[in-house]
Amino acid sequence: MECFVFRQRKPIVAGVPLTEYCNLTCCHCVVKNSKTGHYSFNQILKWIDEMYSAGARILYLQGGEILTWTDGKCRPNDVIAVARERGFFRVAAVTNGTLPINLNADAIWVSVDGPPEVHDAIRGAGAFAKLKENVSACGHPRLLANLTLNTINVSALDKTVEAVEGFPQFKGISVNFHTPYPGVETLALPRAQRKPVVDRLLALKAAGHKILNSRAGLEALASGNYPRPSWMIRLVEQGRAFECCWGREQESVCDECGYGIIAELGAVTQLRPSALIHAVSLF
Numbered sequence: 381m382e383c384f385v386f387r388q389r390k391p392i393v394a395g396v397p398l399t400e401y402c403n404l405t406c407c408h409c410v411v412k413n414s415k416t417g418h419y420s421f422n423q424i425l426k427w428i429d430e431m432y433s434a435g436a437r438i439l440y441l442q443g444g445e446i447l448t449w450t451d452g453k454c455r456p457n458d459v460i461a462v463a464r465e466r467g468f469f470r471v472a473a474v475t476n477g478t479l480p481i482n483l484n485a486d487a488i489w490v491s492v493d494g495p496p497e498v499h500d501a502i503r504g505a506g507a508f509a510k511l512k513e514n515v516s517a518c519g520h521p522r523l524l525a526n527l528t529l530n531t532i533n534v535s536a537l538d539k540t541v542e543a544v545e546g547f548p549q550f551k552g553i554s555v556n557f558h559t560p561y562p563g564v565e566t567l568a569l570p571r572a573q574r575k576p577v578v579d580r581l582l583a584l585k586a587a588g589h590k591i592l593n594s595r596a597g598l599e600a601l602a603s604g605n606y607p608r609p610s611w612m613i614r615l616v617e618q619g620r621a622f623e624c625c626w627g628r629e630q631e632s633v634c635d636e637c638g639y640g641i642i643a644e645l646g647a648v649t650q651l652r653p654s655a656l657i658h659a660v661s662l663f
Contacts, residue, residue: 382435388435390434390435390436390611391431391434391435391436391611391612391614391623392435392436392437392438392612392613392645393436393438393439393440393612393613393614393641394434394436394438394439394440394613394614394616395440395442395614395615395617396424396431396442397419397441397443397446397616398419398424398441398442398443398444398449398456398459399416399418399419399443399446399448399449400416400417400443400444401416401418401443401445401449402443402445402476403445403448403478403479404478404503404504404507405504406493406504407564407567408502408528408530408532408564410561410562410563411443418449418450418451419451420451421451421452421454421458421459424459425462427616427621428459428462428463428466428468429466430621431614431616431621432466432467434614436614437467437468437469437470438469438471439463439468439470439471439472440472440473440474441456441459441460441463441472441473442474443474443475445478445479446473446474446475446483447479447481448479456473457482457483457484460484460485461484470487471486472486473487473488473489474488474491474526475491476490476503476507476511477490477491477510477511477514477515478507478510478511478514479514480517481514481515481517481518481520483520485520487522487524488518488520488522488524489524489526489554490511490515490523490524490525490526491503491526491527491528492511492525492526492527492543492544492553493528493533493540494533494536494539494540494543495536495539495540495542495543496508496543498532498533498536498539498540499533499543501532502530502532502533512547515547515549516549519549522551523549523551524550524551524552524554524592525547525550525552525553525554526553527544527553527554527555527556528555528556528558529555529569529577529638530557530558530567530569531566531569532567534577537577537580537581538584541584541591545589545590550590552590552591552592553589553591554592554640554641555591555592555593555598555601555640556601556638556640557601557638558638559627559633559636559637559638559639560632560633560636561633562630562633568636568638570636571604571636574601575602575603577602578599578601578602581593581598582595582598585598593640593643593644594647594652594657594658595654596644596650596652596654597643597647597654597658598643599647600644600646600647601638604635604636604637606643607646607649608624608628608642608646609623609624609625609628609634610623610642610646611623611624612645612648612649613625613641613642625639625642644658644659645659
């Protein structure tokens with residue numbers, strides 16, 4: 381009501397990191413185990429309170445790898461519990477799936493970059509086998525795959541969808557394009573090359589495959605025709621809070637944004653029906 385009826389520019393979605401540490405060193409990652417390490421429980425709660433006060437009501441917990449995070453006796457589920465107590469409608473979490481997925485979040489996204497050989501080429505030998513073990517053992521009702529397409533894995537799109545759907549635990553796949561942050565920009569697909577990939581994703585979606593992105597959101601990812609930075613999302617990255625993400629400080633990064641959620645939120649602000657339906661149904 382505040383955002384769409386009274387036109388208040390408040391964030392709806394917020395992302396807060398628990399840690400910059402990860403047990404992997406993926407070739408596409410812009411963080412890659414920065415020296416920051418784990419954030420304290422008190423610092424995380426401060427960010428959560430700031431995001432709630434700003435208006436956000438959906439919270440994503442991110443890393444690094446959040447399942448490595450500890451602060452004394454505190455674990456990620458303690459952060460999730462506090463976020464719910466604060467009043468967030470939904471709390472989601474993002475993980476690489478190489479550790480047991482014991483999270484009480486409303487939705488859990490597991491990063492999948494391809495079939496075993498492609499996934500391991502990006503994330504390291506044995507990463508897919510660990511993911512397979514932990515996903516297979518996870519009984520969470522809203523376990524979702526998160527795929528980021530880049531120059532390494534784009535040719536394996538169909539095989540990746542097949543690999544994800546080989547796990548009955550996964551309820552769907554969210555798709556992004558690699559965003560060209562400094563140091564990893566060579567892995568990004570130019571926007572002109574995204575159109576045929578999006579066409580294939582739309583065909584897979586029409587054929588009944590579990591692509592979560594809306595038609596409007598996918599079309600926006602291909603064309604770049606959506607507003608950004610997005611006032612509907614606020615992220616803490618590198619210890620700072622940004623409207624949208626820290627890529628907004630570098631014009632070339634923002635121009636070539638590949639985040640599916642930003643495209644979806646852009647389509648929502650344009651009142652595209654498929655994006656509105658997707659936004660309501662996702663949780």
